[in-house]
Amino acid sequence: MFDINLFGLFGQLLVGLINGSFYALLSLGLAIIFGLLKIINFAQGALYMLGAFIAFLALEYLGINYWAALIIVPITVGLVGIMMERFLIRPIANEDHLYSLLLTFGLALIIQGAFTHMFGSSGLSYAIPEELKGGNRLPFMYLPNYRAWIIVASVLVCFGTWYMIEKTKLGAYLRAGTENPQLMQAFGINVPLIVTLTFGFGVALAGFAGVMAAPVYSVSPDMGSNILIVVFAIVVIGGMGSIGGSILTGLGMGVVEGLTKYFYPEASTTVIFLVMVIVLLLKPAGLFGKEA
Amino acid sequence: MKNLNKTIVSSMVAGIMAASLSTAAVAESDGKVKLGILADMGGVYADICGRGCVTAAEMAIEDFGGKALGQPIELVTADSQLKPDIASSIARQWVEADGVDAIGGLVSSAVSGAVSKVNLNAKKLTMISGSASNTFTTKSCNPFNVHWTYNVVALANGTVKPMVQAGKKKWFFITADYSFGHALEGVASKVINENGGEVVGSIRAPLGTTDFSSYVLQAQASGADVVALANAGNDTVNALKTATEFGLTEMMDVAGLLVFTQNAQAMDPSVAGGMRLTTGFYWDMDDKARDWSQRFQERHGSIPSMIHAGVYSATTHYLKSVEASGTEEAEVVIKKMKATKPEDFFSRNAELRADGRMVHDMLSVEIKKAGERKDKNDIYKVIKVIPGNEAFSPMLPQCNFS
Numbered sequence: 190m191f192d193i194n195l196f197g198l199f200g201q202l203l204v205g206l207i208n209g210s211f212y213a214l215l216s217l218g219l220a221i222i223f224g225l226l227k228i229i230n231f232a233q234g235a236l237y238m239l240g241a242f243i244a245f246l247a248l249e250y251l252g253i254n255y256w257a258a259l260i261i262v263p264i265t266v267g268l269v270g271i272m273m274e275r276f277l278i279r280p281i282a283n284e285d286h287l288y289s290l291l292l293t294f295g296l297a298l299i300i301q302g303a304f305t306h307m308f309g310s311s312g313l314s315y316a317i318p319e320e321l322k323g324g325n326r327l328p329f330m331y332l333p334n335y336r337a338w339i340i341v342a343s344v345l346v347c348f349g350t351w352y353m354i355e356k357t358k359l360g361a362y363l364r365a366g367t368e369n370p371q372l373m374q375a376f377g378i379n380v381p382l383i384v385t386l387t388f389g390f391g392v393a394l395a396g397f398a399g400v401m402a403a404p405v406y407s408v409s410p411d412m413g414s415n416i417l418i419v420v421f422a423i424v425v426i427g428g429m430g431s432i433g434g435s436i437l438t439g440l441g442m443g444v445v446e447g448l449t450k451y452f453y454p455e456a457s458t459t460v461i462f463l464v465m466v467i468v469l470l471l472k473p474a475g476l477f478g479k480e481a
Numbered sequence: 482m483k484n485l486n487k488t489i490v491s492s493m494v495a496g497i498m499a500a501s502l503s504t505a506a507v508a509e510s511d512g513k514v515k516l517g518i519l520a521d522m523g524g525v526y527a528d529i530c531g532r533g534c535v536t537a538a539e540m541a542i543e544d545f546g547g548k549a550l551g552q553p554i555e556l557v558t559a560d561s562q563l564k565p566d567i568a569s570s571i572a573r574q575w576v577e578a579d580g581v582d583a584i585g586g587l588v589s590s591a592v593s594g595a596v597s598k599v600n601l602n603a604k605k606l607t608m609i610s611g612s613a614s615n616t617f618t619t620k621s622c623n624p625f626n627v628h629w630t631y632n633v634v635a636l637a638n639g640t641v642k643p644m645v646q647a648g649k650k651k652w653f654f655i656t657a658d659y660s661f662g663h664a665l666e667g668v669a670s671k672v673i674n675e676n677g678g679e680v681v682g683s684i685r686a687p688l689g690t691t692d693f694s695s696y697v698l699q700a701q702a703s704g705a706d707v708v709a710l711a712n713a714g715n716d717t718v719n720a721l722k723t724a725t726e727f728g729l730t731e732m733m734d735v736a737g738l739l740v741f742t743q744n745a746q747a748m749d750p751s752v753a754g755g756m757r758l759t760t761g762f763y764w765d766m767d768d769k770a771r772d773w774s775q776r777f778q779e780r781h782g783s784i785p786s787m788i789h790a791g792v793y794s795a796t797t798h799y800l801k802s803v804e805a806s807g808t809e810e811a812e813v814v815i816k817k818m819k820a821t822k823p824e825d826f827f828s829r830n831a832e833l834r835a836d837g838r839m840v841h842d843m844l845s846v847e848i849k850k851a852g853e854r855k856d857k858n859d860i861y862k863v864i865k866v867i868p869g870n871e872a873f874s875p876m877l878p879q880c881n882f883s
Binding site: 197205312317324333405407416455458 | 524525526527528529531658684685686687689690691692698699702714715718719722723726727728741743744746747748783
């Protein structure tokens with residue numbers, strides 16, 4: 190177990206980083222929705238699954254290829270999110286967090302159940318786009334081009350999002366609008382619109398992750414529920430609502446999980462929760478969270 | 482809060498009392514045949530034995546004429562949710578209170594094990610069609626178990642043995658980390674060692690793993706000739722997908738040890754094409770199979786898995802034996818079932834052994850490449866028929882319930 194093969198280890202680190210990219214995309218969406226809107230969105234996993242399915246259906250029935258799907262699917266999923274926020278979440282916006290949690294959890298079950306009913310549980314396959322087929326032989330492993338693309342794309346999207354929220358004027362409006370809605374409204378800014386759009390954006394990130402995942406994982410109704418709990422743990426580790434924290438934690442936990450798969454695979458699904466327990470004990474607000 | 486707890490506790494007590502009352506009122510022979518189908522209605526195995534298993538049982542009852550012992554045959558169904566505790570409480574309700582005579586369907590070895598225990602107590606039949614573990618006719622055999630369709634031994638003998646004999650000596654396992662995966666790996670390893678091969682490594686991946694890349698890298702580094710996937714369903718599909726992506730399929734052979742038609746359909750033909758596997762049934766194997774499968778497809782919407790066909794076959798054989806023995810009492814019916822040979826589109830050269838193992842011809846098939854397929858249901862090429870006595874292991878003396 191401990192004859193460490195350095196090349197093998199590098200391989201595992203890289204693979205972990207790739208998985209971490211998905212975690213980062215999904216936890217970023219959750220962190221935005223929670224950090225800015227204080228909504229615990231349990232439907233994020235189902236919307237990720239929805240993204241993968243829309244990409245599949247678009248290719249199958251409309252001939253829309255992967256690259257177009259990368260733009261169209263997040264917008265479509267974002268629109269679904271906007272409808273959700275406007276018609277379902279807003280009526281209970283002033284209630285306890287628990288209400289939005291239960292509502293979105295219920296929605297996730299409904300969406301997943303509907304897709305199992307329509308498409309079965311076996312999963313569908315989505316081919317890797319021609320341009321990204323093949324791969325490169327690195328000294329320590331064979332790196333498929335598509336996996337390299339996953340890292341590049343998700344890092345770009347994650348840090349672009351972080352920059353927009355933390356460093357631009359638009360981001361400042363957004364943070365202010367959720368911090369003190371009355372004041373912002375007095376300045377003539379349409380706060381409910383901002384809330385809806387933010388929710389739509391957070392959800393669109395899940396849709397984007399879904400398209401990214403379709404070529405490498407089996408497109409199946411339960412793909413979202415498998416990953417959601419892990420992603421929630423990551424958000425908790427990073428600090429509920431911390432935008433940058435969720436990105437870094439997502440990537441980091443991918444690596445931790447990758448290493449566990451190398452040293453003791455049986456624990457790979459639990460290690461993140463173990464980290465979560467330790468972090469909560471030592472730093473209840475999470476690694477990057479502000480102490481209340 | 483205290484009051485609420487009281488209410489909960491008292492209703493639980495009432496529930497337990499009601500349950501024990503109903504146990505006391507177990508009916509003996511009521512002259513009516515009632516069949517229960519327990520399946521996975523919405524989980525990972527829903528496609529291979531969910532609604533489809535119910536449809537198969539309904540078809541068997543209709544084809545039998547809908548009546549047995551002069552009374553209409555009743556069918557009840559439930560969702561096991563793949564949880565043994567839920568499965569055993571449903572089974573208990575069925576056999577102890579509702580007068581169910583036999584429980585069929587049964588996917589996931591853990592679920593089947595739980596139901597088998599309940600049925601042994603109540604002296605009712607357990608007709609397993611969906612589970613793979615061979616424990617029901619070996620370690621935990623009992624006089625009321627009937628195991629149809631396939632098991633891990635047949636899979637290992639059918640898929641692994643010819644590959645080892647053809648010179649693929651070094652094997653690496655990617656195994657689902659629960660009872661079924663362990664059983665499959667164990668049996669397959671035995672076959673490998675007996676035929677002069679060796680197992681160079683294995684990894685236990687948790688059930689429902691989405692990303693297999695880490696395991697694939699380790700398999701690559703192992704220097705094996707064959708990477709065996711001792712898992713099922715989406716796990717197999719995902720593992721194969723990743724193996725191709727990382728170029729593993731160019732270096733080594735990948736053997737899927739348990740692949741259902743629905744999984745084969747979900748695999749990319751350019752990847753899976755050429756892979757050999759073992760199955761108990763293929764819809765396109767001959768006219769009789771095609772006829773039945775066509776009828777099944779019209780009702781269910783997709784082609785049958787071997788489990789669906791197995792449920793039909795087991796149900797039919799059961800009903801025939803009930804009718805022939807003139808009672809639905811399990812101890813009598815099981816004797817009749819073992820004394821007569823099952824004969825239908827599914828059972829070829831079949832017999833139900835005294836240990837409850839239904840032995841029949843298995844098929845070694847190859848997944849067709851994209852160019853060879855006529856349509857999306859055209860997935861296998863039958864390579865050869867494996868006679869039942871070669872596929873399954875011999876009966877253990879302690880499981881001889883004749």
